[in-house]
Amino acid sequence: MRLLGAVSVAAMAFGLLPISPAAAAIDANDACANSAEDGFTDTGLEDTDDLPNDVEDAVDCLAACDITVGQFGSLLFGTGNEVTRGQLASFVMNILDRVDNFTRPANAFDQFPDDEGSVHEDNINDAAALGIVRGYPDGTYRPGASVSRAQMATFLVNTLEEAGVEVPGTTNDAFTDDEQSVHESNINRLEALDIVDGEAAGIYNPERAVTRGTMSFFLTRTYELIVEDGLADPCGSNETLAVSPQGDATILCTDPTIESDDTTDQRTYTVSGLNQGEDFRITLVAGDNVTIDAEGNTIFEEDPATPGLALAGTVAARIVTINGTNVTTPAQSFGAVVPVGGVITFVVDCGGAETVTPVIYQDQGANTRLELDADGQPTEDFGTGGTITFTELPVTPQDEATVTAEGPAPQGGTFPLTVTTSDVTEVAGVTVTGDCVDPQPFAPGDTSTGSLEFAVEVNADATIGDCELTVITTFTPDSGFAPETDTVTVEIVAAPDTTAPVLLSSVPADGATGVAVTADLTATFDEALDAASIASLTCGGAAVAGSSVAAGSTLTFNPTADLAASATCVLTLTVEDAAGNTRTVTVDFTTVAQNVVTATAGGPGVQGGTFPLTVTSADITAVDLVTVTGACVVDQPFAPGAGPTADSLEFAVDVAADAPVGDCALTVVTSFTAASGLQDETDTVTVAITAAD
Structure with a gap:
C-alpha cells in the first residue's frame, strides 16, 4: 500500500482538487500498512511503483479494513456512483467497529419506517441511536437518497467524536458558498483537520452529491486520524509482494x-x-x-x-x-x-x-x-x-459407474452418452476421448434424474464402423472418490446425404446460341441420378415432344422432330438422387437461324437439251446436295462440286426429250450438312420448254 499523496488524475475525475500539503501529510500506512489489492476493476489503473493511483489506494485501505465492499457481485466498487444515505450509515458504523472499546447500542430502536428490508437497516438504526445520522422532518430516513457533501461533513464529524477524536472548533471560514448551510461549522472543522478540501479556491459545493470514489478519500482520512490518535489498530496484510x-x-x-x-x-x-x-x-x-x-x-x-x-x-x-x-x-x-x-x-x-x-x-x-x-x-x-x-486417491472406490452410448452415430453428428452411478451428485466432470471424436469435457449439469446425459460430437472424417471410446468420470474432492475409466463402443455411419445433384455441364450450354435443330440435349451432374429424374423442353413457349432418359449421372432429352429454327428454348431438368434429394435447373438456348435459299432457272430449255439452274444462299458453303424434280426434266441430284464461287452454285439441268412444250414447274430441294444444323429448304421455279429443231 502506497502513501496517499497528491490526488491522481483518476481522483480529479470524481470531483476532487489536489489536497493541501497538510492533508497529504496524513500517512496511509498508519491505517492500512501493506493492504492488498482490492480486486475491483473500476478503481483506476493498476498499482505500480512509479504510477500513483490514490483512488485505488484509498479503496484498497477501506477494503482491507472491512469498511467497504464492492457492488454488483463484488466485481466493481462503483467508483462513479453516488453514495446513498444507507451506504454512508454502514460506512461509518464499520469504521466505529474497528475502534477500541467501542460497543454498539443494545437493541437500537427501529426509528424509520422506510428502511425495512434494506441491508443497511441495522447500521442506520445504530447510527441514529448514537446521534451520528438523523432522519427527515416527515420521519423518514430515505436510505436510497444521495448524500450531499454538506451532510457528509456532519456524518464524519459525529463519527470522529463517537470514536473519541477531539474535533476542535474553528473560526476559519474556509468557503464562501456554505454560508446558508446548517452544516457550515462541521465543513470548516473537517477542513481544519485536512479531511476535506474545496473544489476550487473558496468553493466547497455543499449540495453536490458525493461519489463512492470521492468518499473513499474522506473515509480513509477519517480512519487514519482515528488510528493516529491511538484509538484503533491499523489493518491490512504485512505482505509486500x-x-x-x-x-x-x-x-x-x-x-x-x-x-x-x-x-x-x-x-x-x-x-x-x-x-x-x-x-x-x-x-x-x-x-x-x-x-x-x-x-x-x-x-x-x-x-x-x-x-x-x-x-x-x-x-x-x-x-x-x-x-x-x-x-x-x-x-x-x-x-x-x-x-x-x-x-x-x-x-x-x-x-x-x-x-x-x-x-x-x-x-x-x-x-x-x-x-x-x-x-x-x-x-x-x-x-x-x-x-x-x-x-491422495481413496483406498476404496465409489460405486461403479455405468456408461452407455446410443448409436449409430453419423459422421459430423452427435450421439447420446449416458453416465449412471448411485453417486451422480458427486460427479465433477466427464471426459470422452476416442479416434472418432475430439476430446470433450462435460460438466455434470442436471443430476435430478440420477444419471447424466451428454451429446458427444463425432468428427466429420470419422472412420465408418465401430469406434471405441474412453470415458473418464471424475468426482468432487469432498467425495473422496477416485476417477473411473470406462470403455464403450459406438457405431459410426456415413453422414446422411442431404445435398441434391449439382449440374456440372450441359449440351448445349446454358445461354448457347446457334444450336443445331437436330441436336439431342444432354446434362451431366455430380452424382448418379435416380430413374425418376426427367427432362422437358419448350421452344417459343410451346412444349416440344420427345423422350427423357436418365443413365448414370447424365440426363438426355431426345426431341421427336427437328427443332424450329431461330427459336428460344428452355430445357427443364428435374433430378433426384438415391437419397431422395431433388433439384430443378434450367438450361436456356437459341437454335440456329435459317437463311433463305434463292433458286433461279435460265431458259428456255430445249427438249433433250439443258438449261442453267442457280442456287444462292448466305450459307452456301454448308450446302450438301441440290435435288431438282419436275415433269419436264430427268430427276437430278447435284453435289456442290469443287465449291461455290461467291455465294451461289450453278448446275446444268437435263430436259427430257419428250418434255411437253410450254412452262414447266420444277421443285428444287436444297440440303445442308449435318454440322451446320440448317434445315432442308424447298423452292419452286418455272422454266419454259421449247421444241427441238
Whole structure:
C-alpha cells in the first residue's frame, strides 16, 4: 500500500482538487500498512511503483479494513456512483467497529419506517441511536437518497467524536458558498483537520452529491486520524509482494511422482510488480507453519533450532517450473530467481497428501532463510500464494459407474452418452476421448434424474464402423472418490446425404446460341441420378415432344422432330438422387437461324437439251446436295462440286426429250450438312420448254 499523496488524475475525475500539503501529510500506512489489492476493476489503473493511483489506494485501505465492499457481485466498487444515505450509515458504523472499546447500542430502536428490508437497516438504526445520522422532518430516513457533501461533513464529524477524536472548533471560514448551510461549522472543522478540501479556491459545493470514489478519500482520512490518535489498530496484510492466486485450493494428487509435464495435479503461481535486476527466493512451507492473525498479518512458525528464522518444514511437493522453464532437479526451495519483465512464475507439483504454502521473499540477510521479528513477522519483503491441500486417491472406490452410448452415430453428428452411478451428485466432470471424436469435457449439469446425459460430437472424417471410446468420470474432492475409466463402443455411419445433384455441364450450354435443330440435349451432374429424374423442353413457349432418359449421372432429352429454327428454348431438368434429394435447373438456348435459299432457272430449255439452274444462299458453303424434280426434266441430284464461287452454285439441268412444250414447274430441294444444323429448304421455279429443231 502506497502513501496517499497528491490526488491522481483518476481522483480529479470524481470531483476532487489536489489536497493541501497538510492533508497529504496524513500517512496511509498508519491505517492500512501493506493492504492488498482490492480486486475491483473500476478503481483506476493498476498499482505500480512509479504510477500513483490514490483512488485505488484509498479503496484498497477501506477494503482491507472491512469498511467497504464492492457492488454488483463484488466485481466493481462503483467508483462513479453516488453514495446513498444507507451506504454512508454502514460506512461509518464499520469504521466505529474497528475502534477500541467501542460497543454498539443494545437493541437500537427501529426509528424509520422506510428502511425495512434494506441491508443497511441495522447500521442506520445504530447510527441514529448514537446521534451520528438523523432522519427527515416527515420521519423518514430515505436510505436510497444521495448524500450531499454538506451532510457528509456532519456524518464524519459525529463519527470522529463517537470514536473519541477531539474535533476542535474553528473560526476559519474556509468557503464562501456554505454560508446558508446548517452544516457550515462541521465543513470548516473537517477542513481544519485536512479531511476535506474545496473544489476550487473558496468553493466547497455543499449540495453536490458525493461519489463512492470521492468518499473513499474522506473515509480513509477519517480512519487514519482515528488510528493516529491511538484509538484503533491499523489493518491490512504485512505482505509486500503480490502473489496470485490467493485462494486456497484442494488438488487431488493423481500421481505423486514429480514430473514437470504432469499438469493434472499442479498449481501455477505468478508474482508481479517486481524490480528488474533484483533476485528472490521461492520456498514451499508446510501449511501448519503459516497462519494469519486477527489483523490480517501473515505469521510464520519460528525454527526452534535457529531463532529468528522461519521454519519451512519438510514437504514432498516440489517446484518444477520457473518462468516457463522446467528445472533440471525439482526442489522445495530455489534462490537467485530473477524476474522476467517484472514477473516471476513458478509451478508446484504434488508429491503426496499434505498442505503446502508457497512463499517468495527477497533474501537480504546473512543467510538464505526467511528472517522473522519477535512476533513471527518477516523482516524482509515477502508474499505468499494460496495454500494447496493435496489429497491422495481413496483406498476404496465409489460405486461403479455405468456408461452407455446410443448409436449409430453419423459422421459430423452427435450421439447420446449416458453416465449412471448411485453417486451422480458427486460427479465433477466427464471426459470422452476416442479416434472418432475430439476430446470433450462435460460438466455434470442436471443430476435430478440420477444419471447424466451428454451429446458427444463425432468428427466429420470419422472412420465408418465401430469406434471405441474412453470415458473418464471424475468426482468432487469432498467425495473422496477416485476417477473411473470406462470403455464403450459406438457405431459410426456415413453422414446422411442431404445435398441434391449439382449440374456440372450441359449440351448445349446454358445461354448457347446457334444450336443445331437436330441436336439431342444432354446434362451431366455430380452424382448418379435416380430413374425418376426427367427432362422437358419448350421452344417459343410451346412444349416440344420427345423422350427423357436418365443413365448414370447424365440426363438426355431426345426431341421427336427437328427443332424450329431461330427459336428460344428452355430445357427443364428435374433430378433426384438415391437419397431422395431433388433439384430443378434450367438450361436456356437459341437454335440456329435459317437463311433463305434463292433458286433461279435460265431458259428456255430445249427438249433433250439443258438449261442453267442457280442456287444462292448466305450459307452456301454448308450446302450438301441440290435435288431438282419436275415433269419436264430427268430427276437430278447435284453435289456442290469443287465449291461455290461467291455465294451461289450453278448446275446444268437435263430436259427430257419428250418434255411437253410450254412452262414447266420444277421443285428444287436444297440440303445442308449435318454440322451446320440448317434445315432442308424447298423452292419452286418455272422454266419454259421449247421444241427441238
